[in-house]
Amino acid sequence: MTARSKQRRSTSQERQAGLITAAASLFAAKGFNGTTTKEIARAAGVSEALVFKHFPTKRALYGAILAEKVTVNELLEAVEESAKKRDDRRVFTLIASFRIRPGADSTLLRLLLFSALEGHELSAMFFGKHHRVFYDHLATYIETRIVEGAFRKVDPLLAARAFIGMVVHHRLLHEIFGVPMHRSHDETVTTYVDLFLAGLVHEPKAPAQRRRSR
Amino acid sequence: MTARSKQRRSTSQERQAGLITAAASLFAAKGFNGTTTKEIARAAGVSEALVFKHFPTKRALYGAILAEKVTVNELLEAVEESAKKRDDRRVFTLIASFRIRPGADSTLLRLLLFSALEGHELSAMFFGKHHRVFYDHLATYIETRIVEGAFRKVDPLLAARAFIGMVVHHRLLHEIFGVPMHRSHDETVTTYVDLFLAGLVHEPKAPAQRRRSR
DNA sequence: GAGCGGTGAGTAATTACTCACTCACTTATT
DNA sequence: AATAAGTGAGTGAGTAATTACTCACCGCTC
Numbered sequence: 260m261t262a263r264s265k266q267r268r269s270t271s272q273e274r275q276a277g278l279i280t281a282a283a284s285l286f287a288a289k290g291f292n293g294t295t296t297k298e299i300a301r302a303a304g305v306s307e308a309l310v311f312k313h314f315p316t317k318r319a320l321y322g323a324i325l326a327e328k329v330t331v332n333e334l335l336e337a338v339e340e341s342a343k344k345r346d347d348r349r350v351f352t353l354i355a356s357f358r359i360r361p362g363a364d365s366t367l368l369r370l371l372l373f374s375a376l377e378g379h380e381l382s383a384m385f386f387g388k389h390h391r392v393f394y395d396h397l398a399t400y401i402e403t404r405i406v407e408g409a410f411r412k413v414d415p416l417l418a419a420r421a422f423i424g425m426v427v428h429h430r431l432l433h434e435i436f437g438v439p440m441h442r443s444h445d446e447t448v449t450t451y452v453d454l455f456l457a458g459l460v461h462e463p464k465a466p467a468q469r470r471r472s473r
Numbered sequence: 474m475t476a477r478s479k480q481r482r483s484t485s486q487e488r489q490a491g492l493i494t495a496a497a498s499l500f501a502a503k504g505f506n507g508t509t510t511k512e513i514a515r516a517a518g519v520s521e522a523l524v525f526k527h528f529p530t531k532r533a534l535y536g537a538i539l540a541e542k543v544t545v546n547e548l549l550e551a552v553e554e555s556a557k558k559r560d561d562r563r564v565f566t567l568i569a570s571f572r573i574r575p576g577a578d579s580t581l582l583r584l585l586l587f588s589a590l591e592g593h594e595l596s597a598m599f600f601g602k603h604h605r606v607f608y609d610h611l612a613t614y615i616e617t618r619i620v621e622g623a624f625r626k627v628d629p630l631l632a633a634r635a636f637i638g639m640v641v642h643h644r645l646l647h648e649i650f651g652v653p654m655h656r657s658h659d660e661t662v663t664t665y666v667d668l669f670l671a672g673l674v675h676e677p678k679a680p681a682q683r684r685r686s687r
Numbered sequence: 688g689a690g691c692g693g694t695g696a697g698t699a700a701t702t703a704c705t706c707a708c709t710c711a712c713t714t715a716t717t
Numbered sequence: 718a719a720t721a722a723g724t725g726a727g728t729g730a731g732t733a734a735t736t737a738c739t740c741a742c743c744g745c746t747c
Binding site for chain 2: 701702703704705706
């Protein structure tokens with residue numbers, strides 16, 4: 260009656276959210292084909308039939324996950340702000356440390372890769388919201404700085420991709436392939452930003468020769 | 474006798490090779506769980522039963538593929554040679570254009586990602602043979618050049634990963650995510666190498682901006 | 688008592704894998 | 718040279734288990 264098994268029925272929305280959460284981590288772990296609807300139901304603590312009350316097909320559930328996980332953009336504001344101040348280092352550091360940070364969970368990255376590999380129709384959208392925004396944004400900034408003479412003349416889009424590439428590859432290595440990190444998160448970010456900015460900032464060219472000093 | 478179709482029986486080895494080829498492209502396209510043994514048999518032009526005469530389980534067939542596709546390393550010799558001459562640009566260009574080149578097929582990259590995501594036991598080995606060699610090799614070279622004073626002081630392993638990261642990310646973008654290339658292969662490689670080497674070579678630094686952020 | 692959250696017990700299709708068997712070809716014996 | 722016996726490649730027709738999905742039916746709460 261009262262205290263014990265006071266199992267209040269969830270609202271439809273709560274249940275959907277719960278299903279999406281449960282399914283997301285399963286899909287991220289084992290892919291679409293590797294996950295069964297029975298597992299999803301068990302993880303969400305409901306019967307299998309209920310899953311289909313909320314989502315007409317397994318694929319629709321998958322789609323709902325991809326469509327929901329498009330939350331980014333508190334970052335882009337911070338980037339925008341630093342961009343206005345022309346604080347190059349901070350712009351790049353913000354982007355890198357958003358990806359490379361202690362608590363980051365690999366669910367989204369795994370979902371992104373799975374959806375692309377398995378050719379899900381929402382994959383492109385998912386990719387667009389999670390990555391394309393970043394390097395489009397970054398490319399625009401780089402172009403601006405080139406025009407201003409602060410950066411060398413490079414293809415801005417390639418440069419942006421190169422930087423994001425460093426960062427994403429780093430995540431791939433240790434979130435997907437299990438390669439251990441041998442430096443702290445901060446050190447890693449700093450190194451990447453240093454490397455990249457050094458190659459980008461405009462400086463009088465002294466044709467590559469070893470300056471043996473120290 | 475003779476008559477109709479001259480269908481010679483294949484040797485066991487031929488058949489196995491054929492099965493591996495057929496299965497590899499299917500697994501690369503649709504993943505392990507997304508591929509059925511019936512499809513594999515049809516692609517190889519044999520009955521499903523024969524597949525199991527050659528490989529005890531579907532997973533064993535998958536393993537055989539990963540174990541077989543570990544052919545690289547005509548490249549490493551060329552790299553080694555350029556490394557002896559201290560031709561930095563060529564070392565990096567060789568590695569980059571080995572990955573970014575017109576005819577490159579995405580089968581291996583897809584297999585690599587699928588095997589890592591799906592957690593196959595041979596995934597680590599596969600990764601080791603296909604990627605780890607590269608950045609270990611590159612890291613060693615970078616370290617040498619740092620000691621010689623030609624490169625700035627950086628963590629060699631991080632630097633190597635950063636470079637490979639640019640390149641691999643580039644492949645990811647257009648082989649997995651279908652992002653179009655807007656530059657030629659050569660231009661792309663040159664840009665990446667330029668960017669990276671510029672950030673690495675040792676030059677007298679004037680600007681006061683490179684300082685640890687904390 | 689109606690609507691909604693929730694379920695147990697299905698079902699048809701697909702799955703990896705097996706088995707009894709045939710057929711092409713090789714080798715040993717006559 | 719003829720043939721019997723053996724070997725291994727190859728298959729059609731299964732099977733038991735699992736799959737995504739359905740449906741008739743609860744029972745709580747407005």
